[in-house]
Amino acid sequence: MERIDQRLSEELTGQVTRAVRETLRAELSEAVRESARKRKRTAALYAGAAAAALYAGAAVALALGLVIALGLPDWAAALIVAAVLGAAAYALRRAARPKRPAVPEAAPPMPSEPPATGTP
Template sequence: MDRLDHLEHLDKHLVDELAQVARETVRDELREQTRKQRRTAMLYAASGAAALYAGAALALAVGLALALGLPDWAAALITAVVLGAVAYVLRGAARPGGSRPEAGQGAGAGATAPVAAPPTGPGTPYPPMPPVAPGATSTPEPGAAPTRAGTDPEQPHHRA
């Protein structure tokens, strides 16, 4: 009996050691992955900042070039309108459905907003509704008795 107790203690010790090694291995791997991701994120942020400054310098150059032939305020206004249009186009390109105005945006007082289709894709909170109920026919057969959609006239309708 003592011999089995000793082996049980060794098994428990071995399992504890294996669990500790596995935890350390996973921890080291996660540290390495987060270090790589942090470096990548910092490079993207630096790239974005440099692009922002480049865009500002380009906008300034366009404004100054326009100011040669126009009043300063008109050159600034034209530059702002061009940048706004570029921002709008880029925003529309970033959306999955293209650049459709949302309900209430961009529509006049008398205009009606188009009916939006239910969202689809991996982030859909619910499945799309079918256009017709399952088992229902779109047009009744000639001479058939009217039935409710989704019911089978052959089945008995008993209530418990």
């Protein structure tokens, strides 16, 4: 009788364990799917914002070039706008780089004893 009770208890424990694992897997996969859906939407919105900002920047550069072209030749206006945009890109790149710690210049090591001459 004890064997049957023990066997039924083990079988029931195994079934409950499997049921709990399956339920947890289903819940976890649903939570992961929902999180991925939200992140995908956020990424798409950021991509759209970046594209709009790119076009806005191009429009500002064009407007600046047209304003400068009122007083200068077209090629000079384009050159000035290109130089300004290049300087802005360089400044942004320098700001994005991590700061390197200053490395002090090391003096060559000084021997603590005079070198041996090799003859006694």
